[in-house]
Every structure is written in C-alpha cells, then in structure tokens.
Amino acid sequence: MSSSGRILDQEPSFSHLPGILSAMPSKACSVALASAGAYAAAQAFLAPSAPQVSREQQVRHLRQQPAEAATSSSCASAGALALGVAAVAAATAQSKRAVRRQVVRQATATAEKTEKAFAKMPASVKPGVVTGKALVDLLNYAKENEFAIPGVNCVSSSSINACMEAAKKAKGTVMVTLSRGGGQFIAGKAADNTDDAACIAGTVAAALHVRQVAKLYGVPVILHTDHCQKAWLPWFDGLMEANEEYFKLHGEPLFSSHMLDLSEEPLEENIAICKKYLERMAKIDILLEMELGVTGGEEDGVDNTDVDSSRLYTQPEEVWQVYEELSSVPNGNFTVAAAFGNVHGVYAPGNVDLKPVILHNTQKYVKEKLGCESDKPMSFVFHGGSGSSLEDIRYAIEAGVVKMNIDTDTQWAFWDGMNQYQKKNKDYLQAQIGNPEGPEKPNKKYYDPRMSLRAGEEVMADRLVQCMEDLKCIDRL
Template sequence: MKLAIASLLVGSAAAFAPSAPVGVRSSALNMAETATEPAKTYAKLPASIKPGVVTGQALVDLLDDAKARGYAIPGVNIVGTNSINACMEAAMKYGGPIMVTFSKGGGQFIAGKAVSNENDQASIAGTIAGAKHVHEVAKLYGVPVVVHTDHCQKAWLPWIDGLLAASEEHFAKTGEPLFSSHMLDLSEEPLEENIAICKSYLEKFAKVGILLEFELGVTGGEEDGVDNSDVDSSRLYTQPEEVFYAYEQLSQVPGGAFTCAASFGNVHGVYAPGNVDLQPIILYNSQKYIQEKIGSADDKPMKFVFHGGSGSSVEDIQYAIGAGVIKMNIDTDTQWAFWDGLRAYEAKYHDYLQGQIGNPEGPEKPNKKYYDPRMSLRAGEEAMAARLIKAAEDLKCVNVLN
C-alpha cells in the first residue's frame, strides 16, 4: 500500500526536491534553466537563487535549503514602501532571505483609504503596486526576496483572482510571476472543501510558478480583519490525518508547490507568557504520519509555516523549525517596533517639532529638517529593521547566504 501511494505522489512531490524530474520542471518552475550549470551567486545557497524576487523553482530550492539546514525565513506583513524597505534592509544586514507579505487590508492601504474598494479594486491595485515596487528595488539589497500574500478567506478569493491575473500578465512578458506565493486560508470551511478549492488554485498557480500556502485548523486572535478570538480551542490544533489528506490531494497537481500553515495553538497578536499553549509536537507527529503513509525516506515531507508567532519563546520557535517550519509570520512585533521608532524620534526632537519656526536654538530657527516626514519615517524603518534582525537570529536565518 505504501509503495502504491508513493508512486502516486512521486511526480508532483518532486517539485519540492532539489533536482526535480524534467516533466515537473517544464511546468514554469524552471522555465529559465539553461543547458549549462549556472554560476552560484551565494556560497551557501543553490545556484538557482539570485538577488531580487525569487519565484518558481528558485523559491522551491530556497525552501528546501531552509528545511535541510534548519532555518526559517521571516515573513513580514507590510503596509507601504517604508515597511517593505525596512524588511529588505534587515535582510541585507542579517545576511539571509526575507518574505515581504501583503494582506488584503495592507494592499488597500497602499492604494489609498480615500478610494473605493468596491470589488476589491483598491486591495488589488495596491497589492500589485507594492509587488512592483519590490521587483524594482529588491536587487539593490542583494538578497533573495519572496513576494507573498497573507490570509485570504473564501469571500476574499476575488482579490487573489485579480493578483493572479497580474502574475499571468507578468509571466507572459518576463517568464516569471509577479507574486512568488499566495496564502489561501479556507480553514473555516470543511476540510474537503478547503483542500478542493486550494487544489483548483494550485493548478492555476503551477502554470506560472506560484507557490501555494494553505491553512489547516485556525490561528486564534485577530489580525487585519480576520477575527478568531472566540474560536473553539479544539480548532487551534490540527490533526496529522488532516495534514496527510492535504498533502496527498495537493501532491496530485503536476508541478505544484505548497506549504502548510497547520495550527498548533498559534494565536495572532502578542500575549503575556502562559496565555498561549503552543504544541509544536503536532508538527513532528504530522511529519511522521505522512512519512509512514507514503513510505518516504524524508522524515520531513511537509514544509510548515508558523503563524501567530509574536511573543513565542525562542525554544518553541526553534523546536518548530526542527519539525520542518521554513517560515514564520511576523506582524505585531514589527508594528510595535516601527511605532517605537517614531515615538523615540518625537521624544528626542520634541522641542523642534512644535512649530515651523522657533526651537531651543533660537526663536527664528527653522525646523523643516526635523518635521520632514522622511526623518520620522526613517526612524521607524530603522527600528523595524533592528527588530527583524533579532527575529532572524531567533529563526537561525543569519548569515545563511555566504
């Protein structure tokens, strides 16, 4: 039985292997491969991974490397170019990859809260604009950057449809999608419906080299319009059987690449110690269950992502990485860091920010260089980048390039 299931899954699961079969590669995950072996850009990473936006087979190779070497990539929610740039600045300093993550609300904010979001038009336009910004400047930072989108529930799928259309257009012109990956959070739906919808989208994603992140179970708390603060606690813990069902179904998509946001007590937001009961052992049990089902030599066949990580102990984070977590979402802590940078700037220059003219140096001294928005926003960027460097240390993502 094990051999039969393994034979069923081998073609599609190979999309996650460092050297996938020709049939899988030809699907768009490796469209740009040449007959000669490409020169390596980073000493410690596969040759497919270059500075700038990483998609398709290069993204699969990057996540494979993270799983094999035991580090996780920070996946950071952003709200504009200031937070995007802070992410890439941090990655440049800690010497590792970064995932820039757009939420539906973040995309709307980039487009402008004053414009109508009828039919998700602002969320779609703003997210696309943000992604294009990353594509234009990412190479300047010299690090691999993953352009990702966060939680998309069933009612929000038109948002993803709009972004997919933009990626298809970009792919037709460049051979690469605009977005590296999308997350579909259909955890409120029955398991079979959740995975069926994910599978239908993965079939579309695979054609242009986009990776799917899907959610099983529910991440508690509240984030960006998704409120699970009152959810039944039993739904915070995914079962190994559910993870295997998803793995088996999604592995049937030719050239499909996916990661799993399995719930193991995760909660969005930050809480006092002891208020969140994380059980990362669930991830280990799920890996073992899948391995036994398919008869695989790989003891971590599934790539997991960690949502709701703010406030988690370093011990829990690194224990989860050992179970195959290759990315952790970060939002609450970086929001605070950005604000704290602004607050500290105002406190330092308070007496220079009370009027356009007049400060402690004299009643006729101008203050323009202090209230120039770039000054306070830069302070926010620096504080956010510093917090992300600490996160990268916790995730063992420091100096993983060279």
C-alpha cells in the same frame, strides 16, 4: 524594439546620391560641402594623428571650382561621403562589439560576485525576488538546514524597505508579505474600492516596488500575500490576473507565492478550492500556502478570539488528506500552515499553549504513508508566533517549519522608532519656525516626513534582525 531603435541598427546606403546630384546641378556645391565635411570627419576618426584640412579651407577651395565642373565634383564628393560614412559605420560596428564584450564581462563579474556572496545558497537562488524552482530550492534549503524565513506584513514602502534592510544586515533572506487590507492602505483609503479595485491595485503596486528595488539589497526576497478567506477570493483573482499578465511579459509570476486561508470552511471544501487554485497557479510557477485548523486571535479583520480550542490543533490525518490532493497537481508546490495552538496578537510568554510536537508527529505520519526516506516530507508554516518561547520556536523549526509570520513585533518597532524620534526632537516639532536655537530658526529638516519614517525603518530593521536570530536565519547566504 521601437522604430527609432530599428533605424539606428540599419546600415546606411548612399548608392543613390550620384544620380540625385546629376539631376540637381544647382545644388551640387552645397552637397559637396557636406561631403567634404563628412570625409574629413571620417579621416579624423580613422587617422586622428594625420594633418587635417580645416573646414574653411575646404569651403574656399570648393568656391573656386568652375561652374561647369559642379556635376563631376558632386559625384566625387558623394563618393567621398559614401566612403566616409561606410568607414564610420564599420568603426561603429566595431565599437558595438566592444560594448557587447564589456557587457558580457560585467555580467560574468556580477555572476561570480553573486556566486561568491551566495556560497551557501542553492545555485538557482539569486538576489531579488525568488520564484518557481528557485523558491522551492530556497525553502528546501531552509528545511534541511533548520532555519525559518521571517514573513513580515508590510503596509508601506517604508516597512517593505525595512524588511530588505534587515535581511541585508543579517545576510539572510526575508518574505515581504502583503495583506488585502494592507493593499488597500497602499492604494489610499480614499481610493475607489468597488470590487476590491483598491485592494488589488495597492497590492500590485507594492509588489512592483519590491520588484524594482529588491536586487539593490543583494538578498533573496520572497514576495507573498497573506490570509485570504473565502469572501476575499475576488481580491485573490485580481492578483492572479496580474501574475498571468506579468508571466506573459517576463516568464515568471509577479508574486512568489500566495496564501489561501479557508480554515473556516469544511475540510473537504478547503482542500477542493485550494486544489482548484493550485492548478491555475502551477501553470505560472506560483507556490500556494494553505491553512489547516484555525489560528486564534485577531489579525487584519479576521477574528478568531472565541474559536473552539480544539480547532487550534491540526490532526496528522488532515495534513495527509491535503498532501494527497495537492501533490497530484502537475508542477504544484505548496506549504501548509498547520495549527498547533498558534494565536495571533500579543501575549506574554507562557500564555500561548503551543504544541509543536503535533508537527513532528505529522511528519512521521506522512513519511509512513509515503514510504519515503525523508524525515520531513512536509514544509510547514508557523502563524501567530507572538508570545511563543524560543524553545517552542526552535522545536517547530526542527519539525520542518520553513517560514514564520512576524507582524506585531515589527509593527511595534516601527512605531517605537517614530515615537522615540518625536520625543528626542520635541522642541523642534512644535512649529515650522522657532526652536531652542532661536525664534526665527526653521524646523523643516526635523518635520520632513522622511526623518521620522526613517527612524521607524531603522528600529524595525534592527528588531527584525533579532527575530532572524531567533529563527536561525543569520549568515545563510
């Protein structure tokens, strides 16, 4: 608390005033005037209906006092001042208690409202950014109820807001995902990116934006970062430092989860690096998403268009190796983006050879190894879903997919919203002044960037609601 805050909380003491006034008789009259004013204020506060003496009357009365009585008057006035201030302090304390009661009532009402609004959700899940146990509970809730949470790659506050708007419309939950390149764009392409400084700063800035506004949408939001290959680990380290600092201040990490995509490395190295980072992440309640196999196509600078097709399909034995190592980390929580033919990019339905049965077989394999009762001990992530049939998507969700990346469709929707706005208002967007309504008519309200950006947000949000319907992530609160 600031020093000013401490001063306001201290009880005032005036026991020293009589001595001061005795030593300074020449100032007794002025102090007495102040005393009278304070006493009158106290009387008005404690008994506002009683007759009050005007300040002018008090002043006239005090000026008529004999000079030799100044000292005794000052003492009496000081006593009145002390009495008045004490009464005001008591009333103030009572007022503070009333304020505290009001705050408690409001907090209780908010909690009851949230509980009612989130009747279907686990009790730990609240509006705003979800981390730690609440995140694990949320993902398990999705797996048990067979729906997947859309993970949307965002590159601006507008796309972030469109995600949360969609979740609010759908009464579901959403994952705001930030990439290394997206972070740099948010910081500004002209910003110094030495040692990934801009990539780190922009990603953190976007996360703080989500932290500030997510609760206003009344939905649970997962704050995540996407593909991080081995060469980009300095970016990952910078984010971890931000998480650790945030944890010290708030008792939870800045982000909900992070992805490490080391699928291009040998399996043993992939697992070893992931385990090392999970040990660090587990200390501050961050969930790890790791990738096995390779997602084909190209996204955010990662080009796997010519990868051997055999690497597009993860084997159950590989998933078991991951489970054995990562589950040994105390408090470690993780999901696996296991490849089953996934490809980044835009493809017409039928051109992507997905085999979600791989996920079903893997769940059976891990269950047998563990000897557990659960039919879905693993939590899977679905990357590269563009062009997938609804049947394949739903079948993958039944196999324990709790999150699916949604990028190209929402990016196109944002652009399409802006493009349609431009077409609709073309005649008002050719100059600052002059339009079909007259040569001197201003066009500012049309070219204001907020107008076209908002059009993009609206169309993106509507498209994302459609995606959430495909993922059965509707009315889940």
